[in-house]
Amino acid sequence: MDHHLLETCAHENALGQVNPQLKLVLGLGLMLLALAATAPITLAFVFLAAVGLTVGAARIPPGLYLRVLAIPVGFVVVSSALLVVLTQGGAVLAAFDLPFGRLVLTEAGVMLGLVQGLRTFAGMAALLFVAMTTPMVSLFATASRMGVPAVVVDLAMLIYRFIFVLLDEASSVLDAQTSRLAYGRPRGSIQAFSMLAGAVFLRAWRSADELVLAMDARCYDGQLEPSTEQPPLRLRHALGAAGVLAPLLLVVLLWPTGGGP
Amino acid sequence: MHIMEGFLPPIWAAFWFALALPVVAYGVHRIRRLVAEDRQLLPLLAVSGAFIFVLSSLKLPSVTGSSSHPTGTGAGAVLFGPSVTSVLATIVLVYQALFLAHGGFTTLGANVFSMGIAGPAVGYGVYRCCRGLGIGTCPAVFATAVAADLATYLVTSAQLALAFPATTGGVLTSLVTFGGIFALTQVPLAVIEGLVITLVFRYIVTLRGDVLERLDGLRREAPSP
Numbered sequence: 001m002d003h004h005l006l007e008t009c010a011h012e013n014a015l016g017q018v019n020p021q022l023k024l025v026l027g028l029g030l031m032l033l034a035l036a037a038t039a040p041i042t043l044a045f046v047f048l049a050a051v052g053l054t055v056g057a058a059r060i061p062p063g064l065y066l067r068v069l070a071i072p073v074g075f076v077v078v079s080s081a082l083l084v085v086l087t088q089g090g091a092v093l094a095a096f097d098l099p100f101g102r103l104v105l106t107e108a109g110v111m112l113g114l115v116q117g118l119r120t121f122a123g124m125a126a127l128l129f130v131a132m133t134t135p136m137v138s139l140f141a142t143a144s145r146m147g148v149p150a151v152v153v154d155l156a157m158l159i160y161r162f163i164f165v166l167l168d169e170a171s172s173v174l175d176a177q178t179s180r181l182a183y184g185r186p187r188g189s190i191q192a193f194s195m196l197a198g199a200v201f202l203r204a205w206r207s208a209d210e211l212v213l214a215m216d217a218r219c220y221d222g223q224l225e226p227s228t229e230q231p232p233l234r235l236r237h238a239l240g241a242a243g244v245l246a247p248l249l250l251v252v253l254l255w256p257t258g259g260g261p
Numbered sequence: 262m263h264i265m266e267g268f269l270p271p272i273w274a275a276f277w278f279a280l281a282l283p284v285v286a287y288g289v290h291r292i293r294r295l296v297a298e299d300r301q302l303l304p305l306l307a308v309s310g311a312f313i314f315v316l317s318s319l320k321l322p323s324v325t326g327s328s329s330h331p332t333g334t335g336a337g338a339v340l341f342g343p344s345v346t347s348v349l350a351t352i353v354l355v356y357q358a359l360f361l362a363h364g365g366f367t368t369l370g371a372n373v374f375s376m377g378i379a380g381p382a383v384g385y386g387v388y389r390c391c392r393g394l395g396i397g398t399c400p401a402v403f404a405t406a407v408a409a410d411l412a413t414y415l416v417t418s419a420q421l422a423l424a425f426p427a428t429t430g431g432v433l434t435s436l437v438t439f440g441g442i443f444a445l446t447q448v449p450l451a452v453i454e455g456l457v458i459t460l461v462f463r464y465i466v467t468l469r470g471d472v473l474e475r476l477d478g479l480r481r482e483a484p485s486p
Contacts, residue, residue, distance in 0.1 A: 005360040031367055035271045071362045072265040079268065079421065082442060086435055088428035112425075116268060123267020123365060131359045151293050151303075156352045158307030159314070163356065166308075166315040190453060194460030197316060201461065202469055204308035211304045220300075 005167075006068065009132040013058040019233040020138035023130060026053070026241045030126035033245070034119050037252045043118040045251055049244055050125035058133045068128060069121070076120045084113035136160055140226035154224045162207060169203045170196060263357070263372055264417060266365025273424040278370030284378050285351055288344035295345070309337060310349040314356055317363075334376055335384030335409025336402070336458050343382040350377025375416040384409030399459050406458040410451035418443055 015023065030050050037043045054060050089108030096103040137160075144153045173196045177183065182192035269277070296303050313333045337346040351373050357363040364372050387408040391401035422435035 006362060007360050028366065031266060031365070034267045035274070035367060068362050075263075075265050075268075078442060079439075082438055083425055086425065086427040086438060108428075120265050120267040123367065124265060124362065127266045127358060127365050128362060131362065136356075136359065149289050149293070151296060152289055152348065152352070154303065155292070155307055155310065155348070156355075158304060159310040159349075159352055159356070162308050162311030163314050163360075166311050167318070170315055190456055191460065194457045195464060197457060198461045198464030198468070200315060201312055201465060204312050205305075205469075208301075208304040208308040211307075212301050215304075 006128070006131040007136060009060055009064070010135040013060060013133045015058040015133045017231045018133075018237045019231050020134045021142055022233055022237055022241055023134045024139065024142065026244065027126050027130035027134075029241075029245045030129065030248075031123050033248050033252050034122035034126060037119070037122070037255075038115065039255045040114055040118055042248075042252050042255045043115065043122045046248060047118065047122040047125050049248055050122065050129050053244065054125070054129045054132055058129070060132050065128070065132075068132075069124065072120060072124050076117050080113040080117040080120075083116055084109045087112045137227060138230050141228045141230065144226055150223055153226060157224055157226065158211070162204065165207055166200055166204055170200050173199050263354075263364035263376075264368040264420065265363075266358070266368055268365075269368050269371055269420070269424055271367075273420070274367045274370060276370075277368075277374045277420065281347070281351075281370045281373040281378060284344060284347050285373065288346070288348035291342070291344055292348055306341065306345070306349060309340065310353055313337060313349065314353045317353070317357065318361055333454075333458070334381045334413075335406045336462075338381030338385040338409065339388045339402070339405055343378065343385045346381040347373065347377040350381070371417075371420050375413050375420060379416040380409040380413035383412035399463060402462045403455045403459040407451045407455035410447070410454050414443055414447040414451070415440065 027050075030046055034043060034046045037046055051065075055062050055065050084105060085103060087109040088104060088106045090111075091107045092104055093107060093110060094105045140153055140157055143156070144150060177192050177196060183189045292302075292306065316333045334346055334350055337349060341349070351369070354364055354369060354372050354377065358365050358369070384405045388401055388405040391404055396404075418440040419436055421439045422432050425435055426432045427434035427438070
């Protein structure tokens with residue numbers, strides 16, 4: 001099983017000493033720029049900036065990065081292709097007669113498909129920058145400072161903890177099943193997967209019981225305390241982030257509209 | 262079905278956030294009250310959230326390709342009610358975006374609405390109907406999971422169609438096209454998830470029936486949503 005969550009990189013990247021809030025602001029800024037940009041070339045700039053920050057500045061291994069960036073490809077290709085077909089306008093580039101009807105590719109449709117595809121990759125690259133450089137643990141304190149209710153932060157922290165407990169459990173059950181050829185046929189697969197899920201659920205239930213006991217034993221009073229220890233905000237990091245966002249913002253604002261929504 | 266980061270235009274991204282927010286806020290309010298009454302509930306909600314995440318991160322082998330994974334939110338709605346499930350789904354969706362690169366931040370509102378609100382609400386309704394009609398537990402669980410999945414996929418298709426109406430035929434043509442294409446993977450997936458959830462349910466009843474009794478007790482003590 002692919003046990004490698006993006007979180008693992010976040011603990012080992014070269015931007016570990018940069019304040020997590022700054023990285024969050026930078027990532028969100030890039031996502032908003034990707035939404036605001038309308039020309040393919042400006043979207044490409046946003047994409048390249050996000051990739052540069054993640055692979056260049058944070059030194060995430062390029063092979064791993066490419067594999068992760070390939071995750072949205074299926075969604076992007078299908079959805080953008082549909083947009084190309086659904087949107088009509090401008091010059092007709094090509095037309096095909098298919099058994100279920102006539103397929104016409106127009107300039108506006110191709111443009112919209114291209115812009116949406118690029119925008120999704122730019123947005124995903126910005127998301128990956130946050131995901132691969134910022135450990136979740138450092139975001140809990142940020143969340144509670146941003147006004148997320150304490151009970152939600154507690155719940156999020158507990159879910160985070162249990163994800164690793166259950167993933168370990170699921171992966172050992174999966175290994176045991178696979179070594180007994182459980183996933184050979186579709187029908188057997190469904191049966192085996194259900195047993196896996198059931199076993200993990202029962203294990204999860206027991207973990208919850210044990211956790212209540214452990215929390216009670218440590219005088220839990222209904223409120224967990226997120227760790228607030230994190231690297232301070234440094235001027236050169238802030239200037240670096242501004243140096244990435246400001247020129248991109250200028251380009252996005254000043255570049256002529258490219259035909260996207 | 263996650264809408265990936267960046268795919269929704271800003272206006273629609275904001276629209277779905279605005280629609281999802283009140284439900285999630287009500288869910289938070291309810292969780293706060295439930296946890297104040299019974300402290301054991303918080304860890305239980307947490308493992309359920311983690312369970313949903315782990316299920317969604319395990320790909321069903323050899324079924325319909327890489328995008329096939331169960332969501333489990335229909336079952337969540339039956340156990341905890343739709344509004345509490347929406348809070349769990351929101352947290353899980355943030356983790357899916359950050360840990361698995363599924364979904365995104367600006368599309369979070371839309372994804373919460375389809376997977377965390379519409380799916381669970383429909384699933385919950387179907388479950389109540391089935392129980393009201395005296396249908397057995399296993400068929401009811403199956404119907405719940407299938408209905409929740411189908412509702413999620415229909416809402417996602419509608420979200421894409423509203424954001425990108427076709428030049429000829431408008432939103433409706435877009436809806437039919439998006440819905441038709443996604444149906445190829447999503448309908449078999451819904452049936453498979455229904456089977457899986459039903460089998461999981463039977464497995465748990467066989468091994469540890471008391472667990473579900475206790476869950477049922479928790480839900481009954483809680484004020485109905």
